[in-house]
Amino acid sequence: MLKCAQIGLIGHFFIKYFYCIASTSGVSMLPTLPHHYGRGFPPLLLVSMRHRYGRDVAVGDIIVFEHPMQPRQRACKRIIGMPGDLVCVVTPGKRDEDVGKEEDPSKEFTTFRDDMIRVPEGHCWVAGDNLDWSRDSRLFGPLPLALVYGKVLAVIFPFQDAKWFGWRSALRDVAGSGGEPQWVSL
Amino acid sequence: MAPPIPTFPVPHLPLETSTLPNGKPRKPAIDLERDCAPKQLTQYKCNIDPKKKNKEGKKPLIVCLPVVRFYRACPDGLHVETTVWEAWKERIKTAEKA
Numbered sequence: 598m599l600k601c602a603q604i605g606l607i608g609h610f611f612i613k614y615f616y617c618i619a620s621t622s623g624v625s626m627l628p629t630l631p632h633h634y635g636r637g638f639p640p641l642l643l644v645s646m647r648h649r650y651g652r653d654v655a656v657g658d659i660i661v662f663e664h665p666m667q668p669r670q671r672a673c674k675r676i677i678g679m680p681g682d683l684v685c686v687v688t689p690g691k692r693d694e695d696v697g698k699e700e701d702p703s704k705e706f707t708t709f710r711d712d713m714i715r716v717p718e719g720h721c722w723v724a725g726d727n728l729d730w731s732r733d734s735r736l737f738g739p740l741p742l743a744l745v746y747g748k749v750l751a752v753i754f755p756f757q758d759a760k761w762f763g764w765r766s767a768l769r770d771v772a773g774s775g776g777e778p779q780w781v782s783l
Numbered sequence: 784m785a786p787p788i789p790t791f792p793v794p795h796l797p798l799e800t801s802t803l804p805n806g807k808p809r810k811p812a813i814d815l816e817r818d819c820a821p822k823q824l825t826q827y828k829c830n831i832d833p834k835k836k837n838k839e840g841k842k843p844l845i846v847c848l849p850v851v852r853f854y855r856a857c858p859d860g861l862h863v864e865t866t867v868w869e870a871w872k873e874r875i876k877t878a879e880k881a
Contacts, residue, residue, distance in 0.1 A: 624829065627827065627829045627845065627847060628827060628829060628845075628847045635842060656824075656854065656862045657824055675824075675826070677824075677852070677864070678862060678864065679862065680804075681803075681804050681861060682861060682862045682863065682864075683796065683799055683800065683861075683862075683863045683864060684864045685852075685864045685866050685867050686790055707828055707850070709866055709867050710867075711792060711793050711867060711871070712790040712791065712792060712793070713790065713791055713792075713793060713796060713799070713864070713867070713868075714788045714789070714790050714791075715788070715791075715799065715804060717786075717788060717804075718804060724826065725826075726826045726827055727826075727827055727828070727829040727847070728826050728827065728828050728850055729828040729829060729830060730829065730830075738787075738788065739788065767824055768822040768823070768824050768854060768856065768862075769822060769823055769824070769825075770820070770821070770822060770823075771821040771822065771823050771853070778825045778849035778851055779849065780846060780847065780848060780849070781827065781829075781846075781847040781849075782832075782844055782845065782846050782847070783829070783844070783845040783846075783847070
């Protein structure tokens with residue numbers, strides 16, 4: 598009995614303060630993170646809890662956080678700006694009622710405006726990789742770092758989409774980026 | 784919810800980088816082009832391919848178009864997104880040549 602309690606406590610300590618596995622859903626981080634529609638079991642991520650409360654996270658990292666508008670719900674997005682950074686203002690993505698809209702002549706969705714903001718202290722600015730279908734800081738504003746659970750290190754399931762993000766930043770040198778970014782089809 | 788944040792126009796970017804969040808001047812002053820390394824981050828706009836979405840029994844094809852965000856990474860850890868600023872600068876240079 599005592600041994601079970603010890604194992605439980607050690608497990609809890611490890612999951613709470615070191616690493617855990619979290620599931621994700623939705624399309625806001627396509628194509629970086631897979632979606633689960635039509636697949637049954639949701640994708641699983643390896644999350645480093647050593648980065649909770651935004652410790653040692655940087656621009657380009659993918660983080661899991663408690664949604665500021667939907668308490669107790671977790672979300673997963675990429676950091677665009679850290680406290681004090683200056684970021685561009687981008688119009689929000691599409692909503693459910695915009696599903697049928699294929700053209701965007703008025704550039705209503707995901708358009709870079711000629712304005713910028715400074716990310717306030719204690720906050721970060723986040724955006725989903727799928728900018729057209731993501732509800733992120735463009736809607737709810739800067740995210741308090743205190744809501745950050747951890748940093749996503751890898752996709753571990755489904756196995757065909759498994760990938761390692763690691764500790765390095767997703768920011769790349771412009772000169773050595775390996776050419777133009779390509780279209781991706783899923 | 785976080786309080787509303789004031790925006791500033793892109794041409795004011797060098798002025799904003801030369802000040803700290805508390806309003807005091809940044810010392811030493813930063814020149815974005817001279818002192819800060821250019822970086823890029825690729826995001827996407829993913830949508831269902833309209834040509835293939837109506838086929839019954841088949842999974843729709845999702846096509847993701849890249850959206851490249853440009854940054855300047857300054858020595859003191861400041862990151863400045865220059866996606867619009869770089870384009871604005873090019874427009875100014877082109878207009879001056881013309």
